[in-house]
Amino acid sequence: xxxxxxxxxxxxxxxxxxxxxxxxxxxxxxxxxxxxxxxxxxxxxxxxxxxxxxxxxxxxxxxxxxxxxxxxxxxxxxxxxxxxxxxxxxxxxxxxxxxxxxxxxxxxxxxxxxxxxxxxxxxxxxxxxxxxxxxxxxxxxxxxxxxxxxxxxxxxxxxxxxxxxxxxxxxxxxxxxxxxxxxxxxxxxxxxxxxxxxxxxxxxxxxxxxxxxxxxxx
Numbered sequence: 562x563x564x565x566x567x568x569x570x571x572x573x574x575x576x577x578x579x580x581x582x583x584x585x586x587x588x589x590x591x592x593x594x595x596x597x598x599x600x601x602x603x604x605x606x607x608x609x610x611x612x613x614x615x616x617x618x619x620x621x622x623x624x625x626x627x628x629x630x631x632x633x634x635x636x637x638x639x640x641x642x643x644x645x646x647x648x649x650x651x652x653x654x655x656x657x658x659x660x661x662x663x664x665x666x667x668x669x670x671x672x673x674x675x676x677x678x679x680x681x682x683x684x685x686x687x688x689x690x691x692x693x694x695x696x697x698x699x700x701x702x703x704x705x706x707x708x709x710x711x712x713x714x715x716x717x718x719x720x721x722x723x724x725x726x727x728x729x730x731x732x733x734x735x736x737x738x739x740x741x742x743x744x745x746x747x748x749x750x751x752x753x754x755x756x757x758x759x760x761x762x763x764x765x766x767x768x769x770x771x772x773x774x775x776x777x778x779x
Contacts, residue, residue, distance in 0.1 A: 588766070589762075589763050589766050589767075593750065593753050594749070594750055594753050594754055594763050595743075595747045595748060595749050595750055595763060595767060596734065596747070596748045596750060597746065597747060598733060598734055598742070598745065598746055598747065598748055601744070601745050601746040602729070602732050602733055602742075602745035602746075603745060604744060604745040605643075605645055606643040606744075607643060609641070610641055610642070610643035611641050611642055611643060611743065611744045611768045611771045611772050611775070612643050612644075612645060612742075612743070612744055612745060613638070613642045613643065613644045613645070613741060613742075613743055613764055613768065614644075614645050614646075614647055614733075614741065614742045614743075614745075615631060615644070615645075615646050615647065615739055615740075615741050616647045616649050616730060616733070616735045616738055616739065616740045616741075616742070617646060617647070617648065617649065617738050617739045618648060618649045618650075618651075618655045618658060618659065618738050619648070619658035619659075619661065619662065619678055619679060619682055620654055620655050620658050620682070621649075621655075621738045621739070622683055623738065623739060624679070624738050624739045625679040625680075625682070625683040627739045627757060628675075628676060628679055630757035630758065630760070630761065631739075632676070633761075634761040634764070638765075639765055639768050639769070641768055641769070641772045642764075642765075642768045646662070647726055647729060647730070648662045648663065648726060649726065649730055649735065649738055650723050650726055650727055651730075656723060657689075657691075657692060657695060658678075658682075658689075658695070659723055659726060660692065660695075660714040660715075660719055660723060661678065661695045661699065661714060662675075663714075663718075663719040663722045663723070664699075664710055664713040664714040664716075664719055665678075665699065665703075667713050667716075667718065667719065668703075668705060668709070668710065668713055670699070670703040670705060673702075673703055674699060674702055674703050677702055678698070678699075678702075681698060681702075692711060692714055692715070693711065695710075695714070696708075696710040696711035696714065733745075733748060734748055735748070737751075739751075741760065741764055743764060743767040743768060743771060744767065744768075744771035746771060747767045747770075747771070749763055749764065749767075
């Protein structure tokens with residue numbers, strides 16, 4: 562009798578675990594919280610890492626509001642995550658500030674100026690109608706040569722990165738900013754996620770999934 566009772570309890574425990582597991586797995590669902598990109602796109606992540614790409618623009622007010630959440634996530638991101646930013650260049654004003662991002666990156670002042678440039682545009686409302694205006698701001702803020710920054714924004718290297726961005730954005734199915742893509746394979750559906758904090762919970766979930774998929778494929 563005791564043996565039979567123990568067997569029944571074991572079956573009940575197994576059934577409970579099985580019923581709980583789908584809820585755990587399906588907490589974030591394909592077609593709801595994220596979309597699978599087909600075909601998956603190549604990434605710049607080092608071996609053993611999963612790329613987390615943020616498509617953004619300095620010209621985008623929503624991106625400015627999103628940046629503190631990005632910073633908070635970067636401070637505690639999973640070890641497997643490799644973050645990259647992709648400036649979107651949908652229009653001449655957006656291309657202008659995308660050039661600013663790549664020029665700052667090339668000159669080694671991106672970390673110093675990234676948040677400050679958002680603030681300059683969306684809080685301080687500093688007028689920047691031309692590349693010259695942008696170069697003047699970077700020169701003053703980062704103590705670099707205005708002429709050098711302007712030349713870097715116009716350089717063939719930065720122009721090539723702008724062209725690459727214009728190719729990647731449609732391939733990743735990006736139609737709004739900010740948008741996050743994980744592993745070149747999963748695009749987060751912001752509208753289906755309740756908060757910026759939960760966006761990054763979905764990101765962490767997909768980083769773990771992609772890391773497991775890559776390990777299994779080896």
